[in-house]
Amino acid sequence: MDDSVRLASDLAQVARLATTGAEADLRLLLARLIRRYRSKFPDLSAELIAILETPRSAPTRTATRPTESRPPESGNESAGLAILRSWDPMEAVEDPVLSQPLRTQLQNLIAERSRAEELRARGLEPASSAIFVGPPGVGKTRAARWIANQLGMPLYSLDLTAVMSSRLGQSGANLRYALDFAKSTPSVLFLDEIDSIAKKRADPADVGELKRLVTIMLQELDEWPSSSLLLAATNHPELVDPALWRRFGAEVKFEMPSTDLVKVSIRRFLRDDLMQFENYVETLSKVLDGRSFSDIERSVESMRKALTLGAGTPGEIVAEFVAGGASAMTRAERISFAVELAERTSLSQHQIARMTAVSRDTIRKHSKISSLGEN
Numbered sequence: 154m155d156d157s158v159r160l161a162s163d164l165a166q167v168a169r170l171a172t173t174g175a176e177a178d179l180r181l182l183l184a185r186l187i188r189r190y191r192s193k194f195p196d197l198s199a200e201l202i203a204i205l206e207t208p209r210s211a212p213t214r215t216a217t218r219p220t221e222s223r224p225p226e227s228g229n230e231s232a233g234l235a236i237l238r239s240w241d242p243m244e245a246v247e248d249p250v251l252s253q254p255l256r257t258q259l260q261n262l263i264a265e266r267s268r269a270e271e272l273r274a275r276g277l278e279p280a281s282s283a284i285f286v287g288p289p290g291v292g293k294t295r296a297a298r299w300i301a302n303q304l305g306m307p308l309y310s311l312d313l314t315a316v317m318s319s320r321l322g323q324s325g326a327n328l329r330y331a332l333d334f335a336k337s338t339p340s341v342l343f344l345d346e347i348d349s350i351a352k353k354r355a356d357p358a359d360v361g362e363l364k365r366l367v368t369i370m371l372q373e374l375d376e377w378p379s380s381s382l383l384l385a386a387t388n389h390p391e392l393v394d395p396a397l398w399r400r401f402g403a404e405v406k407f408e409m410p411s412t413d414l415v416k417v418s419i420r421r422f423l424r425d426d427l428m429q430f431e432n433y434v435e436t437l438s439k440v441l442d443g444r445s446f447s448d449i450e451r452s453v454e455s456m457r458k459a460l461t462l463g464a465g466t467p468g469e470i471v472a473e474f475v476a477g478g479a480s481a482m483t484r485a486e487r488i489s490f491a492v493e494l495a496e497r498t499s500l501s502q503h504q505i506a507r508m509t510a511v512s513r514d515t516i517r518k519h520s521k522i523s524s525l526g527e528n
């Protein structure tokens with residue numbers, strides 16, 4: 154295409170997006186134009202970069218939308234957006250439940266960004282990236298949102314599983330496209346499931362494609378603008394390309410909740426119904442021990458729903474929930490669970506017997522044995 158014809162059609166598209174208020178799409182298009190015109194029209198590119206890098210002033214953003222950015226239009230032009238979710242910095246994000254060392258680590262990361270100038274003035278470079286490691290459902294994504302929120306920056310989340318499932322040959326273009334977009338404005342970019350680039354390596358048909366993606370990621374990480382923060386997450390650290398791993402400034406470990414945090418999170422997730430369930434928090438923490446925050450949240454919500462819908466008293470609802478958990482246990486597990494409830498909660502033996510289907514006699518017998526064992 155002749156340059157002027159191309160410029161004219163690009164200009165028309167800019168105008169169209171600008172007048173429909175599709176700011177996310179417009180920024181994405183501008184990022185592509187910068188790349189397209191970099192060599193032929195360097196001044197234009199530089200000007201566009203300056204425009205994109207100017208922080209948006211918050212008060213002018215009236216129509217802030219809390220969840221996903223608008224859905225991409227059909228056609229290749231916006232295909233990259235489909236794999237990029239965005240969260241508005243104005244939307245409040247509740248503090249995640251975090252162990253003290255983890256909270257400190259994340260707060261340091263935030264402080265390095267928000268006080269970057271102080272560090273630079275003394276010749277220190279603030280961390281511009283970190284990789285979150287840990288099992289599913291323990292708050293990696295939640296923490297990324299919280300950090301972006303604390304920094305007052307938009308969060309863009311790129312699901313690499315979705316990138317990988319793009320049409321063959323399209324995933325590289327989609328990845329670049331999404332990265333260009335995130336770079337075009339001061340923001341936090343979150344690369345979720347970064348191991349999925351590595352996961353498919355077993356399939357020889359994908360090897361070429363995967364190599365290309367890793368190469369793109371390496372380049373992009375090296376040129377990542379200091380105005381943005383790059384976060385990544387994985388449940389499978391062993392699958393992540395070591396060269397990629399080394400690019401991250403910090404490694405942050407997320408763990409399954411400790412017994413204390415199970416209790417803290419149950420209280421948190423009970424919200425307005427905490428008073429009603431207060432007597433059962435201890436019992437619930439026994440059943441939910443060893444589960445992720447995400448599982449705990451789901452269980453607690455199902456009990457709140459049952460209460461709201463009049464399914465029973467809090468005691469009955471908890472009993473039913475515990476019985477459901479106990480029915481998946483072996484008899485030996487049920488007995489030791491029943492004994493634990495008898496020793497550590499204020500439930501009566503009658504209630505415990507109903508919840509666990511272990512008779513009161515058996516509970517009494519085993520309680521004696523275990524208390525003898527302690528002496």
Ligand SMILES: Nc1ncnc2c1ncn2[C@@H]1O[C@H](COP(=O)(O)OP(=O)(O)O)[C@@H](O)[C@H]1O
Nearest residue numbers: 249250288289290291292293294295446447450
């Ligand atoms: N540390 C936490 N504090 C509060 N809620 C949490 C926490 N971890 C997980 N959750 C709940 O579980 C859901 C899934 O968590 P998410 O952050 O997506 O986990 P991950 O990214 O580690 O798989 C969240 O939306 C949140 O409701």
Ligand SMILES: [Mg+2]
Nearest residue numbers: 290293294345
């Ligand atoms: Mg997640």
